Amino acid sequence: MKIFRLILLLLHLGLLFLLTGVLLNAYIPPKIFPWFNLLSLGFPILVIAYILLTFFWIFSWKKRAFVFMFLGLFFLNPVKRWINYSSESKETANLKVLTFNIKGGKLGSEQIIDYIDKQNADLIFIQEYGDGGELKLKNGIGKHDLSIISLYTNYKVVSRKNLFENLSDGDITAQCAQIDLEIKGKIYRVFNVHLESFGFLKSMVKLNGNGEEDEQKVKGVVKKLIPTFKSHQEQVKILREAIDNSPYPVIVAGDFNSVPNSYEYYETSKGLKDAFYEVGRGSGTSFHDYKYPLRIDYIFTSESIQPVTYEVDHSVHLSDHFPVIATFKIN
Template identity: 30%
Template sequence: MKKLKFFNKIMFLVNSLAAFLLLISYLLPYLPPKSFATLSVLSLGVPLLILLNILFFIYWVLQVKKQMLLSLVVLILGWSYLSSMYKFSSSKKVENENNISVMSYNVRLFNIFEWLPNKTVKADITELIKKEQPDILCLQEYRTKDPVELNGYYGYNTTFNNAVKRGQALFSKFPIINSGSLEFSGTSNNVIFADIVKAKDTIRIYNVHLQSSGVNTDVEILKKETSGQLFKQVSKTFKAQQTQVELFLKHKSKCPYKTIVTGDFNNTAYSYIYKEIKGDDLVDTFEEAGNGFGKTYDFKFFPLRIDFILVDESFTVNGFKTFDNKLSDHYPIKATIALD
């Protein structure tokens, strides 16, 4: 440190802070938001912290400085975080006659409030679904007042008592023999489920939409918010999410079938929320067969993956795709799986 020039001393101080915060973030999946609400907010910034530490590592390498070891060690300690954010391997695609395709998509009410200038969002989303023909389709923020017309699917959806009639929807090419909804108090978010039959197997599908922070990601709007206000809002959201997840896990624990959990978690793979939902018995299909950043949310500052398809370990993951269709503030994802 003494041999560093003044500018590099400042750089190393910033590097040390970024490394320390990333190191602390490795504990976040084990810290319940109800007890560590403010600290849990850090999980949203993990992708940025990873990118910063990579940049600092490259910076010191180019200068042949031993300070490169700081970020290198922290990144190695969190290698699973790196693989969760970015998959270096190419997308896996295995053809199998037993394959089942599962698509999840937060459609943001088909753009009825014209967040996007595109006037044909609903038609474009419908066309995408018809082109991809997923065997199982889970939609969040689905406008039940103006449903999508899909042939060849069994369907189940929930409607909330509000002006736009929004909820979640689940469609299946396989017969649905049971379905229901897990209602969360004081919110329009919820979880719906359906039991489907494929050949001799019954499979439980959960379509999850956890509490949203309600924070507008528009840069100009964010500038008007104080950091205290943002932290308070997100902390409150994560506490609500924990309550919602506890309700979901209680319901899931009674399920006798192989399970698929899809949807918009409104949280990252570095969070307590994700860890609890994934548990020890589910596999993240992106980590198994995806590639690249796997970005699922249109966040301006760094790639965010907050939409997931998690499947029982009994399934083999034969493919995963993240679409780049700009028809919502989320991007659709699709996994291809097969029962062993």
């Protein structure tokens, strides 16, 4: 029994080490050490295993349980970025934002249009909207787009810019539109973001129990992940500079192809509010195609913009992403 407990203790310490590595994404970019970013993908599994082992020590009446419980407090905020239970805000919202990767409308463009129209959002951020054709929204909202991303709004467009126009790798799936809008008499700068896709298919990540084939699949996944992490670093740097140089309050929304506690998340969210972290409830999972908790769609805002509600609409299966809807109070 002592040997068994020793093995569990070493395993628990190993999990603690790996979870600490995830937190280092806030300081170490992928081009220096990409493996910490890789760990962020496994964060839910690592945390669950850590909690289960902590309960084991509690039920075994071991003093080390208190040590692991105390150290586990350092991971409360990282967990809240995946699963959150915020109290209800008492503020009254006057701005509604929707962001939705619609997968080119392949699962029903008419149903997508009907759904978006019913939301009656003030700002609609669309990613992967297909062949460049305009969504014929019934409420007549205008369209301001690049090739795969589009912003629909009734508010006046003051200026717009393609932030990723001169990327060194020129990947077409990496796009970011910077658009200045006049909202209720004040200028706001909004960013519609789609960081570079990993280019995975289900067949590429689904293991079938064949040891040799599964090993090759894992190696293939890692070979795609690492270079994309490094590309994301360049893309986020451009976005970060644009946010820092903005003379106006900002709203940043879209598909980041990155999970919470990743380098991309930490770097983008500096000085901004994550609407889910502030007022979200339940699971923040927004990508459901792999049957694994992946939150990769976000809405960030300046400190002066107050989140009121946040919802990932898990009832809608019109894409491999769920739509994300949030409301805010602006002056």
